[in-house]
Amino acid sequence: MMKKPLLFARELVGLTLKEGDTAVDATCGNGHDTLFLAELVGKTGSVLAFDIQQEALKNTKNRLSQAGLAHRVSLIHASHASLSSYISAVPSAIMFNLGYLPGGDHQMKTDTQSTLLALEVSVSAIKKGGVITIMAYTGHPGGEEEYSAVFEYLSALPQQEFSVLSYQPINQRNNPPVLLAVFRI
Numbered sequence: 001m002m003k004k005p006l007l008f009a010r011e012l013v014g015l016t017l018k019e020g021d022t023a024v025d026a027t028c029g030n031g032h033d034t035l036f037l038a039e040l041v042g043k044t045g046s047v048l049a050f051d052i053q054q055e056a057l058k059n060t061k062n063r064l065s066q067a068g069l070a071h072r073v074s075l076i077h078a079s080h081a082s083l084s085s086y087i088s089a090v091p092s093a094i095m096f097n098l099g100y101l102p103g104g105d106h107q108m109k110t111d112t113q114s115t116l117l118a119l120e121v122s123v124s125a126i127k128k129g130g131v132i133t134i135m136a137y138t139g140h141p142g143g144e145e146e147y148s149a150v151f152e153y154l155s156a157l158p159q160q161e162f163s164v165l166s167y168q169p170i171n172q173r174n175n176p177p178v179l180l181a182v183f184r185i
């Protein structure tokens with residue numbers, strides 16, 4: 001049975017992230033990935049979670065509090081483009097879920113320029129053996145352009161240092177999401 005791209009992203013992160021590690025959710029949204037990361041880093045690890053919308057941070061905080069894991073996560077009301085100002089330990093996993101907040105304002109979405117800046121920082125910051133996952137959506141205005149720019153940037157990473165994969169259903173209608181994953185060798 002084929003795994004949906006988001007589930008496959010989590011599987012890749014799950015194979016990498018260990019108790020005590022640091023992880024980043026670059027687009028916390030409603031907090032599903034943040035909670036997933038907070039569970040994986042265990043009692044001794046930590047997660048940084050970014051979003052530009054207060055509403056997203058509130059939703060994420062609620063989700064974490066319900067699970068009793070809010071203390072493992074630093075919620076940061078800032079663009080992921082400023083990631084380098086907040087990282088104090090080398091992250092083993094960084095997750096991006098591009099686009100807009102489900103159930104929120106569709107105009108408040110990731111944009112090509114800040115996504116590329118955040119990816120550049122992520123690529124230099126990620127631990128050796130670590131993984132960066134990017135879920136990209138092409139069905140909304142600007143989504144195709146963002147995906148193409150990310151694809152082009154990641155395709156040019158040196159193969160001695162990084163392996164990059166693309167995972168996408170190719171016979172599905174209505175712009176299925178694409179997973180891009182970067183593994184630091």
Ligand SMILES: C[S@@+](CC[C@H](N)C(=O)[O-])C[C@H]1O[C@@H](n2cnc3c(N)ncnc32)[C@H](O)[C@@H]1O
Binds near residue numbers: 079115
């Ligand atoms: C598809 S949603 C993320 C969904 C999330 N992974 C979840 O589990 O619910 C994308 C999020 O990225 C946020 N976002 C947009 N631009 C951003 C930026 N420059 N930095 C950080 N977050 C951003 C949006 O506000 C939105 O909440």
